[in-house]
Amino acid sequence: MKNRIEISSIIKRRTLGLTFVLGAASLAFAQQKASVTGKIIDKQNNAVPYASITFSNKANKLYSDAVLSDDKGIYKLDLTPGNYDITIEAIDFKKSTLNKQISGPLNLGNFIVESESSITGTKTSDIQGVVITATTKPVKVEIDKKVYDVKSDLTAIGGNLQDVLQNVPSVSVDPDGTVSMRGSSNVKFLVNGKPSALLGIDDGANALQAIPADQIDRIEVITNPSAKYDASGTAGILNIILKKTTKMGFNGSIVGSVGFQPRTSLNTNLSWKKGNWTWFATGGGGYTENKGKNWTDTNFATPNSDGYSRVYQISNSKNTSKNYNGSAGIVYDINDRTSVNASGTIRSFNSESDQPVEYSNYDASGKLIPGLRSSTGNNKNTGMQGDFGLDHKFNDQGQNISLSLSLQKNDSEGDSNIEQSLGSTFQLADKTNQKTVNKSVVGKIDYELPIGENSSINAGYKLDLNRNDYDFGVFEKKASDPDFLPLARYNSTTKYEEAINAAYIQFKSKIGNFGYQLGLRDEFSNININYNNLTGNPAEQINDKKKSYNGLFPSVFLSYNFSKDNQFLLNYSRRIDRPRSFFLVPFMSYTDNQNIFKGNVDLDPAYIDSFELGYNLSKKKFTLNPTLYFRNENNDVKMTVAYVFDNFEQRFVFNTTPLNLGNDRRFGLDLNYSYDPFAWLKISGEIDIYGYKTTGEYHYSYQDPNNASNIISKNISYDGNGISNRLRLATTFKIDKTFNVQLQGQFRGRQIEGANDQKAMYFMNLGATKTIWKGDGTLAFNMQDVFNTRAREVSINTAEYTQERYMQWQPQQVSLSLTYRFKQGEKVEAPKRKKDINSNSQGGDDQGPPM
Template sequence: MNQTEIINIFTKKTLGLTFVLSAAALAFAQEKVGISGSVVSKNNLPVPYASVTFSNKANKQFSDATLTDEKGQYKLDLAPGAYDITIEAIDYQKSVVNKQITAAGNIGALSIDPEKSATNLKTGDIQGVVITAQATKPYKVELDKRTYDPSQDIVSKGGNLQDVLSNVPSVSVDTDGTVSMRGSSNVKFLINGKPSALLGIDDGANALQSIPADQIEKIEVITNPSSKFEASGTAGILNIILKKNKKTGFNGSVTGTVGYLPQTNLNTNLSWRKGNFSWFLNGGGGYRESKNTNRSDDYFSNAIAASDFTERHQNSVTNSKNNNYNASAGVVYDISPKTSINASGTVRTFDSENDGNIDYSYFYLSNPSSSSNRRTLGTNNNLAFQGDFGLDHKFDDKGQNLSVSLSLQSNRSFNDTNIDETRDGIFSLKDIVNQNTKNKTLIGKADYELPIGEYSKLEAGYRIDINSNDYSNDVQESTALSPTLSFLRPYTYDATYKETFNAFYLQFKSKIGKISYQLGLRDELSNIDINYANLSPKDKDIITTKNYNNLFPSVYLSYEFAKDNQLLLNYARRIDRPRSFFMIPNPNYSDNQNIFDGNIDLNPSYVDSYELGYSISKKKFTINPTLYFRHQTDDTKMLVYNKLAEDENGNLITPRRIESHTKPINLGSDDRYGLDLNFNWDATSWLKFLGNVDLFGYNTKGSTLYDTFDKNGNPIQAVADFNGSGFSTRARLTTTFKVDKTFNFQIQGFYRGGQKTAYQDRKDMYAINFGASKTIWDGNGTISFNIQDIFNTRAMQATTYTANSIRDSYMQWQPRQFALSLTYRFKQGNEKVEQPKRKKDINSNATGDDQQGGPM
């Protein structure tokens, strides 16, 4: 791409963005002055954590709210004008005073009187007031999860969900976009507690790139989910919570981003709260280019004929362009103080164009060399819809609650690819691949909570998932010997994959002194139907039904030494269900020399997971070391093997051609154990650290026979050996420097150690990122700049061994890139202030659908 093309892209994509941001700045800019003050009691003692609301009499847009600190003091910026000031605090009477704000400075002390009924209450029973404010710590440890706040992550500003996940403790993103937790890629993704159409059909890298970073409020990392969660996802669950503003009045923000490799994004978050109604609207879109590089060198040891090659070298570069747009809107209506209903809708589109160029070079037994070129031009169009409906009812004020929800999702994907191949400059073959996938999902849930006494709670629930995937795959091919396009029969098929899960769970929580515990049991009944038919004469139609009924227990224990200082022990059993396209016999055809085969006989694998953790959180630091052990049976492994190419009748093709195949199989076991250490430390007022170190060992067992051929081309069986053990590391450190109140920058380093088995030797990998952020427009705007992979080192390298070949491979999903983003925030009305409960509720359900708080 030349410089003129880049400038044209930036000009076209950012012209509208510039107008929007300029209009926002002109519409909402207002000079403000910094004021301070304090709240005191009748005896002139400071009142900590009191809410102070400033209501502008002339224009509610300029109203604001804050909390006093532990010394009863507060600071905020206000537009000059006349204000009604409302002061509220637990155990104190509400007070309202009038003041005229004219200039910056201290407005003095505001006094409030205690309630008459407050004299006998213990301050230890008070939880405190909650308002919306920036978290002081980006990482928070809870009994059953760890919560990451990306708002302070400068490195991923202007990026997407994939960029944010690259910075989350205990989570890593490989160069191909695969997300893993503690070395395992079987991660379950949820959006606001549910599977979502926002993530597409396959939870792939394209889906992760379609969710803007600025729409994410927080990410919950659940490494050992309890029985209340669905049992799939043996590595754990990543629950992405999207923003829903809790402020009254009309509030929102607009963020625009430009970057290189060329990218432009414009996203907005809007919300409005008034009376019994509240609604939100999040949406945006963008353009992005990417470059994927793959290289592999195969060395074969079974050549006998002069036409057999002893070496094959592949160099592949794929350039992609994509446009993505998404919008989510929702409304909540409070029917009564105890009953509310909610409804929301989501639409997402993703379009991409891919231009791939694969160069092959061959060296034959008779020494002459040859080369071929494979050019792929592909398009993808994905459209997804989702509707969610819910009812929440409180039977009383003691915590007896019922929550019912229904989610309807629809997703369709059209993939078209044209492939042209030449051999030594002469036409060799042409393929036309049309692959269509349609998915429909229904999820229904009911959750009931019943408090028993002061510290105990019983939870029960039911869930049904109905998921249907329809695949239609057409492959046409012409060759130099047969120039007329005709269907490639083994890869032209129709398939339907339908799964139905019914789940019931029961959970009990309680506390005895400093010991808290939670016991749970989940029962899942699974039914899977597969109907597959292709055009190959040697293949028969396949109709398969599979049924499973599994119990999944979970146990959580904690011992509280002191406040924010506890020991945690837990156990959970999980299931790894095969992805639907893993079970379609011939799911994909994009390269006749590197073919992925499905396995309709693939079964789930199961994992027993144990964790022993310790957590201590102080004002300036949090440390959370966790020892873990995970034993997985019937593990899914990828078998790579070579075979001689066959025609649609099963006969060998002449001249002989070697094909590389990859196939998922159930085999043996996999043990993972190690120490996962997370910490954040505010070393000084200007220096902060956030780190994650995972020191882990692995022990993989399993070997299998597979069909291949000997030096004479005769069929034989060889052994694929997956046995291996060793020790490896993953580490990430983010360092934040605060230059002044408005300017910060970050440096982030990432390292992943190598892993070795008898089957594969994977090399280590590292990368360094940089980000800077500047607050402007009196705090209403932020400008950010970041560079991903400064030294262009983030690439995966491995050596794979088969019975008759050795392969050295290299993959880089995305080269170095940078981005510049601008955010403008505007608001009307006040921060939402939630009055606290009198006593600690150890069983609070704070995060909504499919989320639970555990024992303290």
């Protein structure tokens, strides 16, 4: 069987490699284009900003293109030589057309458009039929972040946030939904610059499926956050920016999708804007079914407590989930300088799981003793959030203040039923129940003060209050028991309270081509843990715990512009890795009587120093963004596994516990690129080659089961170092103006840390879109994991045992989605904002200064 798996793996790997080669080979083709420039003005010689100029090639529609004039009425684009019909349209102006032969670089000079009111005395209510297919870059670079344009990802249409994240630069998504950045999973999630109920408690993997891809405008990837952001999340911050209305009147879209494995969803975005009022609402839901496969093969150096030398277990699980979400809000412009907003969000996630586990137990003589463990479970999670805000501009020079308040509550409850048998003999049955209630209050104030033309100061304060109530229970029935009895050791209640006070100040300026941004943030954390173990055993009881610590977190960002599309970036920041509340709560989590997780109330935060040196080159057809990075983390938290004799269970068990282990260093080269050799071909990707060095040691001890007076102690080294890599390639083919196909290939290299050896992983996705109904509809096809290779394989080698693990959370999935857009009214011209003095031409607007 192993040989068959290896042969299949080789075939799939070579097929995926062929995809990379074909995509890379297309880089060799290019076609010479001519630069065309001009200016749109009115009869009074005033510039007409944001006019739409469409160039339609009369011989080949594939060479057609469109562009918007800038705020000075000037436009520029590159066109294939030929004969073009040119159409100019702008709000409050008559549509104008002309024809030009373009044979080389050409300046069309000024083109005068006539005001529509001079002819009809009326105002244009809508520009009909204008479809601009601008060549947007998938990744834009700013001084302190990268911005990923979700619209460029065809393979995520009809999907969710988890699907989108698979193609975001510097980000990886494991088969179980765990998100990491440059090899580290300590990622901070924000929605529109702040924590959100949409992501539920502890940003769990299931929560990623609650945000539809259609509701996401872009994702800000902040690998080295500045002082204005939270200092937590040592791997970085992912800020999910949701779509917002830009048109007057009533507008919206509806997206429905169906797929296999069974996967359905229906989501809508609605907005209405009139006068000083803007109303918006989003909502929808979906059903997903996953059939996972997991197996573990453990070989013991000496027979375990049950007398087995080898235990092989396999599970073919089925998980179904239903999620619903809805948001609604208003924005009211009191005047040109002041606006207030309020919104509410509710999210519900329900799941059911069926995970039978088949055991093949072998004793020292090789005799097989089969076993069976069935496990069914239910989980319900409901999140609610209310947001309130006020924004005020003191003047038109950029001095402004923003106040916000967010109230959140998340309720989670899960239960499971477990039965275990050996051969045909019933052994035991367990019932587990877990309840968690999270309440949080987040208030913040941000202020920005420009100083002259090239400088500004940002300052702010944030209060973050969190309370988590945990309630855990386990009940067990053995063959000799008449009914279920509580396992007091695993029954506990905990109240976890956390208060974080944070303040920051940041100064940015520019001297010629040199820009800099200096910041300092202070965060004071206060934590109270009230833990009650119902067993009453003093040895198992842990006193209430109080923890307080304060930290200063500086950040420095430097940039030098050789030109507007040629820039060097150098930055540094200090960060903190606060242990998750789930890790600090000292309860024992009962999976089965051989695998036990226990929290660690004595965990301390880890601190990290992060450096980046980047270069950004952006041309019309080509962008290149290499970044050298180095991260050094002291006192980092790792999950440790100890094989010990448990007096309560009276057997050897695997104990999993988080510990402050030692030092973790990571360094590498992260290279993002894009190339558009033809109008019908776009290529983008990422190459991340990184090294890692982990040093640490942990100690554990247990009572000798054969001699109670003898304590066995062991020291385990958690050292690991090596070089690994991640590769990503996306190739988009434009078949015609309405039909696009995209292929994505990804590869993650092998990585060894301590006793854990994680094997290489590779997979490929396919997406296609077709525009229908004159631009009002989009039909999309999506296939995730084309060759069904996306799985995690890990080997563990210790003195007591060796273990092979395989886990596939989501097998190949296929879906078809349909989007319908309806609109009324004109597009609202974006307000003229003071340009960020340290951003380059690739930068995008902030959604307010998130802390």
